[in-house]
Amino acid sequence: MTSRLHIDMAACSGHGLCADLLPELVATDEWGFPIVSGDAIAPSLLPLARRAVRTCPTLALRLLTAEEPEPYRAHRKAGHR
Amino acid sequence: MTAPSPLWYATRATGVMALLLLTAVVVLGVVGVARIDSPRWPRLFTADLHRNLSLLAVAFVGAHVLTTVLDTYAPIGWISAIVPFTSPYRTLWLSLGTIACDLLLAVVVTSLLRVRLGYRTWRSVHWLGYASWPVALWHGIGTGTDSKLPWLLAIDAACVAAVTAAVGWRLTMAQRRPGRLTAALACAGVPLATAAFVAVGPLQPGWARRAGTPVTLLAGTAAAAPAVTAPAAAPVPPAGGSFTGHAARASDGPGQVTITVTAQTLTPAQSLVITLRGAPDDGGLTMSSGTVSIGAAGAAAGYTGPVVLLRGHHLVADLRAAGGSAVRARITLVIRGAAATGVLSVSGGAR
Amino acid sequence: MTAPHPGRPRAASTGGHGRSAANPARLTAGWRHPGPASLREHLDIYGPLPRVSGRGRAGFLADAVGEAGLTGRGGAGFPTGTKLRAVAARRGPAVVVANGMEGEPASAKDHALLTRSPHLVLDGAVLAAEAVRADVVHVCLPRTKPGLAEQVRDAIADRERSGVPGAPVEVHDLPHHYVSSEETSLVRWLNGGDARPSGGLGRPFERGVRRRPTLIDNVETLAHIALIARYGPAWFRQAGLPDAPGTMLATVSGAVASPGVYEIAVGTPVADLLGWSRARPDVSAVLIGGYFGTWHALRDVAGLPLAAGGLRPVGASPGAGVVVALPEGACGLAETARVLAYLAGQSAGQCGPCAFGLPAIAEDFAELASGRPGGTVLERLDRRLGVLPGRGACRHPDGAARLAASALTAFAADVHLHARHRPCLAARRGQAGGDVLPIPRPGAEGEWE
Numbered sequence: 001m002t003s004r005l006h007i008d009m010a011a012c013s014g015h016g017l018c019a020d021l022l023p024e025l026v027a028t029d030e031w032g033f034p035i036v037s038g039d040a041i042a043p044s045l046l047p048l049a050r051r052a053v054r055t056c057p058t059l060a061l062r063l064l065t066a067e068e069p070e071p072y073r074a075h076r077k078a079g080h081r
Numbered sequence: 082m083t084a085p086s087p088l089w090y091a092t093r094a095t096g097v098m099a100l101l102l103l104t105a106v107v108v109l110g111v112v113g114v115a116r117i118d119s120p121r122w123p124r125l126f127t128a129d130l131h132r133n134l135s136l137l138a139v140a141f142v143g144a145h146v147l148t149t150v151l152d153t154y155a156p157i158g159w160i161s162a163i164v165p166f167t168s169p170y171r172t173l174w175l176s177l178g179t180i181a182c183d184l185l186l187a188v189v190v191t192s193l194l195r196v197r198l199g200y201r202t203w204r205s206v207h208w209l210g211y212a213s214w215p216v217a218l219w220h221g222i223g224t225g226t227d228s229k230l231p232w233l234l235a236i237d238a239a240c241v242a243a244v245t246a247a248v249g250w251r252l253t254m255a256q257r258r259p260g261r262l263t264a265a266l267a268c269a270g271v272p273l274a275t276a277a278f279v280a281v282g283p284l285q286p287g288w289a290r291r292a293g294t295p296v297t298l299l300a301g302t303a304a305a306a307p308a309v310t311a312p313a314a315a316p317v318p319p320a321g322g323s324f325t326g327h328a329a330r331a332s333d334g335p336g337q338v339t340i341t342v343t344a345q346t347l348t349p350a351q352s353l354v355i356t357l358r359g360a361p362d363d364g365g366l367t368m369s370s371g372t373v374s375i376g377a378a379g380a381a382a383g384y385t386g387p388v389v390l391l392r393g394h395h396l397v398a399d400l401r402a403a404g405g406s407a408v409r410a411r412i413t414l415v416i417r418g419a420a421a422t423g424v425l426s427v428s429g430g431a432r
Numbered sequence: 433m434t435a436p437h438p439g440r441p442r443a444a445s446t447g448g449h450g451r452s453a454a455n456p457a458r459l460t461a462g463w464r465h466p467g468p469a470s471l472r473e474h475l476d477i478y479g480p481l482p483r484v485s486g487r488g489r490a491g492f493l494a495d496a497v498g499e500a501g502l503t504g505r506g507g508a509g510f511p512t513g514t515k516l517r518a519v520a521a522r523r524g525p526a527v528v529v530a531n532g533m534e535g536e537p538a539s540a541k542d543h544a545l546l547t548r549s550p551h552l553v554l555d556g557a558v559l560a561a562e563a564v565r566a567d568v569v570h571v572c573l574p575r576t577k578p579g580l581a582e583q584v585r586d587a588i589a590d591r592e593r594s595g596v597p598g599a600p601v602e603v604h605d606l607p608h609h610y611v612s613s614e615e616t617s618l619v620r621w622l623n624g625g626d627a628r629p630s631g632g633l634g635r636p637f638e639r640g641v642r643r644r645p646t647l648i649d650n651v652e653t654l655a656h657i658a659l660i661a662r663y664g665p666a667w668f669r670q671a672g673l674p675d676a677p678g679t680m681l682a683t684v685s686g687a688v689a690s691p692g693v694y695e696i697a698v699g700t701p702v703a704d705l706l707g708w709s710r711a712r713p714d715v716s717a718v719l720i721g722g723y724f725g726t727w728h729a730l731r732d733v734a735g736l737p738l739a740a741g742g743l744r745p746v747g748a749s750p751g752a753g754v755v756v757a758l759p760e761g762a763c764g765l766a767e768t769a770r771v772l773a774y775l776a777g778q779s780a781g782q783c784g785p786c787a788f789g790l791p792a793i794a795e796d797f798a799e800l801a802s803g804r805p806g807g808t809v810l811e812r813l814d815r816r817l818g819v820l821p822g823r824g825a826c827r828h829p830d831g832a833a834r835l836a837a838s839a840l841t842a843f844a845a846d847v848h849l850h851a852r853h854r855p856c857l858a859a860r861r862g863q864a865g866g867d868v869l870p871i872p873r874p875g876a877e878g879e880w881e
Contacts, residue, residue, distance in 0.1 A: 009783035010631035010825040011200065015114070020125045029819045033784035055128060057114070059200040 002040035002066045005049060009033075011060035018052045018061055025049070040066070088152035093225060095145035097236060100221050102138035103185070104240040106131060107214045111247040115254065132192075139189055142182055156295065171293040174223025177216050184213035214244060215271050219278065223292060228283035237279070241272050290367055295390065318408055319375040319384055319400070321426040322346040324353050328421040336360050342414065342421045351375055353425060355396070355414065357388065373398035373410055375425070384408060394423075456671055458679050459655050460695040463548050468583055471590045474551035481555050481596060482661045493563035493661055494520055500665035501677040502657070506531055506613075506650030507724060507752040509740050512657070515647060518637045519564040522645035526566040528599070529622070529641065529648040530557045532573045532580070533606060535613030536722035537774075537870045538754045541681035542651050544693040546573070546580055549655065550587040556654030558598030559661050564647050569601040571651075572618050574608035575878055581605050608877040610723075610778035611828050615648045626880040628780040631825025650752075652681055672698035676739035680753050684709040686719075686868050687759035698750075699737035706734075706757060714760040717842055719869070721751030723771050724831040726838035727764060730757075747838070762868050763856055764843040765801040768836065772797050774871045775832045780880075786829040789820050793836055800850055810851065813840070 005025060007018075014032040024045060027035045041049050041063075053061045109131040113124070146162045149155075157175065161168035163183065165176035188210040195203045222228045222237060248268045252261065282288055326344025333339055342355040353375050359368040371388030373396070386400035386407075396412040406429075414423040461477050462469040469477070498513025519526050530553060534542040546553060557569045573581050581603050588601050604622070606612055612627035619640040621627040640646025649657075656678060660668050669677040676698045682705060685691040689710035696705060702718065717729055720738075726748050736742050738750050758764055776790035796813045799805045813836065820833040840847055846856040 008631055008825070009785065009823055012784060014784045015124060017124050017128055020123045029785060029789070030816075031784055031788040033788075033823070035819060035823065054196055055125070057128070059195065059203070 003046065003049070003063045004038055004040055004066070005036045005052075006038070006062045006064045007034055007036055008060045008062070011058045013058055013060075015057050017055050017057065021048055021052045021055065026052075086152055086154055088148045089154050091148040092145055092152060093227065095141050095148060096221055096225070097233070099138055099141040099145055100217060100240060101236070102134055102141055103214055103217055104243055106135045106138055107210070108243050108247040109134065110210070111244075111251050114251070135189060135192075139185060142185060146182065169295055171224050174220055174292055178220035178224060181213045181217035181220055184209045184216065188213065211267075215267075215275070218275065222275070222279060222283060225283075226289070228279070229288075234279070237275070241275055245272050287362060287367060290392075293392075317377065317383070318402075318406065318429065319351055319410070319425070319427050320346075320349055321424070322348055322351075323424045324351075324422065326353070326421045327419050328416045329419070332361075338366055340366065340416070342416070344421055344423070346425060349377075351377060353412075355388075355412065357391070371396075371398075373400060373412070375400065375410065375427075384410075386410075455695070455697050455700065456679065457695060458659055458671075459545060459549060459552060459652070459681060460693075463544075468547055468550050468587065471551055471587070471594055471596070474549065478552070478555075478659070479662055481598075481658075482559070483597075491517070491520065491563075493559060493657070496665050497657055497660055500660045500668035501675075502653065502660060502668065503676070503740075504650055505652035505656070505680060505752070507536075507721070509749070512649065512653055515637065515649070516560065516563055519645045519647040522638060524644060526561075526564040526645040526647060527641040528557055528561045528564065528566045528569045529618055529646060530569060530571040530651050530654055531613060531615070531618060531648055532571060532584075532651040533608070533613035533618070534574065534752075535608075535610045536724065536752055536754055537610075537872050538683065538685055538719075538722050538756050539752050540683045540685075541693045541753060543577065543580065545651055545655060545681065547583055550584050551591070552655040552658050553651045554584075554587060554591065554598075554601060555658035555661075556649075556656070557601065559657055560647060560649065560654060561599040564645070566647065567599055569599050570618075570622055570641065571601060571603045572606050572622075573603060575605040576608040576876055578605070607880055608872075609780070609880065610775065611780050611826060612877075612880075614826055616826070618648060619646060621881070626780075628782060628880055629826035629828075631782065673737065673739055673741075675741055676737075680738075680750070682738065682750075682753035682755060684711075684755045684757070685870075686755075686757035687712040687715050687762075688757050696738065699739040699742060701734070702736055702738055702755070703734040705738060705755060709757075711757045712759055715757040716760045717758040717764055719754070719756040719758065720748045722754035722756075723775060723835060723869075724827075725749065725751045725754065726834060727758075727768070727842035728838070729842050732842075756869060758868055763801065763846060764839055765797065765846050765850060765856075767867065767869050768839040768843075769794065769797040769801040770867060770871055771869055772832060772836060774874075775828070775835075777874060779828060780826075783824040783829075785820055785823040789816055789829060790832050792816055793820070793832065797836060797839075800847065804853055805850060810840075810847070 012033060014034075016028060016032050016034070018034055019026040019028045022045065025036060025041065029035055049063060053059075053063055109127055113127040113131055149157055150159050150162060155170040157168050157170050161175060161179060163179065165179040165183075166172060168175040168179075187206055191198055191203050191206040218237065218240065225233065227233055228237075245268055248264060252265055252268065282292075324344040324346045326342060328340060328342045330338060330340050337358065338361050340357045342353075344353045344355075345351065346353065353373070355371070355373050357366060357368050357371040359366040359370070368388065368391045371391065372385060373388060374385040376383035384400035384402050386398050388396055388398045390397040394413050394415055396414055398410045398412070399407065400410055401407045409428050411426045411428070412423055414421065457463070462473055465473075494513055494516035497516055498511070500513070502512045503509040504512055504515070532542050532546050532553070534540075557571070560566070561569050571584055573584065585603050588603070591598070606618070606621055607627045609627065611617060611629055612621070614629045615636055616630045616634075617627045619636050620630045622641045634640075636646040636648055638645060640648070656668070672678045678698055679695050680698050682694050682696055683692070684694060684705060688706065689712070691709060694705065694708060702720070706715065706718075715730055717727055718733060719725060719727055720733065720743065728746060728748060732746055733743070733748065736746065736748075738753075738755075740749055743749055758767065772790070772794035776794040779786045779790050781787045793813060793816050796809050796816070799809050800813070817833045817837050821830040823829065849856045
C-alpha cells in the first residue's frame, strides 16, 4: 500500500518543518511554502514522513493512501486540463 | 510537629526547576513561530526542544507534587494535587499551583494526541498554556516560604523578563490577529502585577500568616501537646453562645507575650479560658501556641485543646474531654482594652 | 428564422444578433423587451412548468439532462446530468444552490439572464430540486447588485401568488469577491462562514450546506434544464455540436461596436461571434474565458469553434463564455498587468503561494509592462509561474498563472520590445486611450462574511 504526502495549503503557514525533515520529498518556494510532488513515498522514508505529519505545527500535512482520491477542488474553477 | 524535612527542601527545589523549565518552554513556544532558521539551528530544533522541555517540566512538576504530598510537615493531601481549594495550607496560593498543574496536564495530553484530536481542538487548549505560566509563577511566590530571598527573587524576575521579552517581541512581528490586544495587555500587566504582589506580599513581615499557613506551623517550633485533666465523669459537651469576660496581656520574655481571656457564657453557664502565646504583632500577636478550655461554670475545665487556626478575630480549636469525645470550637473574639466579648459555636467531631 | 412550433420558443428577431436556425433564441426568446419577463409572459413563450414527478421516475430529469449532453455553464463545463445523478444518489434531503454570483468582471450573462428571464432560472432550480429530492433552493447573488436580488424576490413572490409548485426558494446577497463565486465558497457562506473557498476534503455533492448533499449550478445551466424538461434532449441537441450540444450565452466586449450578451450555438466560430458583435478591424488579440482564461492572437483562434474540444488545441477553454477583443492600439501586457494586480488583491489569503505569489507575479508583470524592466524579470516570472499551479485550496492561483503565461506567448513580440526597453507602439498609444479590460473598484466587494 503506497502512501503519498498531501498538504492542506489553507492550513499551511509555511513553518517549513516538513522541508527540514524530508528534503527528499518536500522542496520550498521562495516564500517558504512547501512543494510536494504527490508521488508515492519510498518505504524507507515513511517513518520520517509520519514524524513530519506529527511535527507540523498546523497539522496541515497528511499521508494519503493510494486509494484515497485527491481532495475535492470545485470544478467551478477547474478550468481546462 | 517536626522541623522541615528533606522532602520539604525537595519540594522547593523541584518547584523552582519546574518554573525555570516552564519559562523556557513558553519562551521557545512563543519565539518558535518566527521563521528563524539557520543551517546550524533549524526550526526543527526549536520545535523538538519545546516538546522535550515540556515533558521534562511535567516530570519535575510531578516530582514537586509527590514530595509535597509525601511530606508530613504541611497538611497537604493527594486531593489537593488535582482539586483546587482543598488544601488547608495557604489555600489560595497552593490552589494556583493545582490549577497550573491541571492546565499543564491538559496542554501536554492534548499535544500528545494532537493528530487524533485535530488542529482546532488542540490549539484552543494550547492557548491555556499561556495562562498556566503566570499562575505557576504566582503559586511559587505565594506558597514558597523563601520567596523573599534575594536569589529566588532574582530567578523570578529573570523568568518574568524572559517571557515578557519573548511575548513583546512576538507582538511586534504579528499582524492583526485575534488575541493580540489580550496578549499586549497581559505582557504589560503580568510583570506589573507580579512586582506589586511581591512588594505587598512576601516582602512584608507577617506574610506567612496572611498567606494562610496553619497556625501550628507558624513559628516552626513544636506546640506542646495539651495536658488533659481527667474529669471524674464524662463531661457534658460545651454548647455555643455569646460570652463576655476580660482579657489580660502579659509580657513574659523578649518578643513574647501572652494574652489570657477569661469569659463566661450565660446559657448554658460555662466558663471559657483562651490563652494565646506568641510574638507581639501590631497590637495583637503572631501566635506560636494557644489553648482553649471550656467547662461548666465553676467546675474544672471539661474540654481542652489547642488552637489550630487564628485569623484576625476568628479562632478555631480542637477540644477533647477525658472521655475521648472531641469537638471543634469556633470562636469569634473581640478584645477592647481589658474587655473581651465574642461568640462561641461548637460542632461535634473534630477532624 | 424558424417557424414557431406549438410549445416551442419562438425564434425572436433580435436585430443584428445574427439569428439563424443555427443560432436559435432559446434563453433569449423574450429579451426584446427591456426588464424582466413576467410570469405570464414567461408562460406564454415557454409553456407551463412540466411536472417531472408526474412522469413517474425520479431519475427522469437527470437522465434527460444527461442525454441532452448539457454541461455546466459556469465555466468548468462539468456534465450536468452526472452531477444531478450524483446528488440524487445520496441519502437524505438535498439542497440546490443557484449560482448567480458571476465573479468574472467581464461577464454579464448571468446578470442579463436573471434580470430578463428570472422564471427560466427559477423553473430550472425547482425542477432540479425535485430531481435530487431537495427541500430548499438557495439563490446566491452578489451583494454589489441589490436591485438584482429584489427582482428575483419579486419573481418568486409572483410564482407563489400564482400557485406555481416547487420547493421554497431563498435569495441571498453574498460578498462579491472574485473567488466568492466558487462552489465551496458558496457552501461555506451558506453554512455561516466566510465566502472563501474551503480547501478541506469535503465535497459539496456529498456534504455541503448543513452537511447535506448539495447541487450547485450556474443560473444559465438551470435555465437550460428548464427547457430540456419541457422539450426534451433531442430538441436540445438540435443546436450546437454533437460533443458540445445546445446554446450558450457569451459576453463579448472590448474593441467591438455591439458589446453585450449573445446567445449562440455552442461551437460557433470565434470569428462569427466577433462579426455579429461588430468587432473593429484592428482587433489583434482576444481574451477567451475571462480572467480565468487565456490570451490568444486573433489569427490563432478566429476559425476555431467556441467549445471546449474545439479550443483545446490552442490551450483555451470557453469558460463562462467571456470574449474580450483587444485592439492593436492597446498593450496586452499592460492590460494583463492590471488584471493580475486585481486577481492578486482578490486572493482569499488562505494559502501562502497565492497570497505571496500572485502579488509577486503582478509586480513582475507591471515591471515588464512599464517598458523598463530589470534584466531578471522574465526569469523570475518563468520560475514563479511554474510553482503557482496546484498549490492552493482553490484554482485561483492556477488561473492567474495560466493567464500570465498565455500573455507572454500571445504578446511575445511586445515582450521582446519591452525587454529591450522600447515600449511597444501600443503601450505608447494605450496611454492616451482607455483601459480595455474592466477592473472593479477595489473594496467594492465588501467583507468576506
